[in-house]
Amino acid sequence: MLFSKNKKIDMTNIPQHIAIIMDGNGRWAKKRGLSRSFGHREGSKTLRKIVEACYELGVKYLTVYAFSTENWSRPKEEVDELMKLLLEYLRNAEKEIKGKNVRIRVIGDRKGLPEEIRTEIDRVEKNTQHISGLDFIIALNYGGRQEITAAVTRLIEDVKAGKVSEINEAEIAKRLYTHDIPDPDLLIRTSGEIRLSNFLIWQSSYSELFFCDVLWPDFTKKHLIEAIMSYQGRQRRFGGLKC
Ligand code: FPP
Secondary structure: OOOOOOOOOOOOOOEEEEEOOOOOOOHHHHHOOOOOOHHHHHHHHHHHHHOOOOOOOOOOOEEEEEEOOHHHOHHHHHHEEEEEEEHHHHHHHHHHOOOOEEEEEEEOOOOOOOOHHHHHHHHHHHHOOOOOOOOEEEEEEEHHHHHHHHHHHHHHHHHOOOOOOOOOOOHHHHHOOOOOOOOOOEEEEEEOOOOOOOOOOOOOOOOOEEOOOHHHHHHEEEEEHHHHHHHHHOOOOOOOOOO
């Protein structure tokens, strides 16, 4: 049994899908007089620990916001460093998850990514597709509005081709990157910012939101448990009435 502030986490009510906006790498580095890229590197170490923690807690899906469609507007040096980190992670992915039941997937617009990253994504996804424990989903060159626009564009093409007779929510959801992934139960954002920043905007309509001031490199399993316990104290009604 795991504890936080003398309370116990309910292991029978672990959110099935946790989504995380890993914010605050830059501020963490600045506070220490280090480069923003150093902050991202520390952030990737935190991510490794949180993937492990989610796996141990029995979370089925973990989605993290690693690079948004808007992040290209950052200085070239920072973008290059982030791409380098992502490439490194993907190249070592099998080693990272060795002995654990973790499947790795990537959501986002792949066409806009460097060729070598696309190659690694294809390889890792193929090599881990049979794994059924934790689905670790990396949102890369991802933007919620871009995702919905692409889904609607495909839907219109299918309507024109006579493959679909009715436009409804299910037909849109089927064309999102997350078509085979349940919506997040809990969405966490670190660093004190209180917004979604174009992350899973369709899918998080009924997610429980948890915001904390901790900068991402300082986020630990203890903070994750705090977020889960906050989730466990809430009543989810999905627009209905309390039972
Ligand atoms: C936001 O913090 C963070 C990012 C844009 C990048 C997140 C990437 C990682 C944690 C590491 C790489 C991921 C993988 C999958 C290996 P920020 O830079 O906007 O922080 P700030 O708001 O303090 O400036």
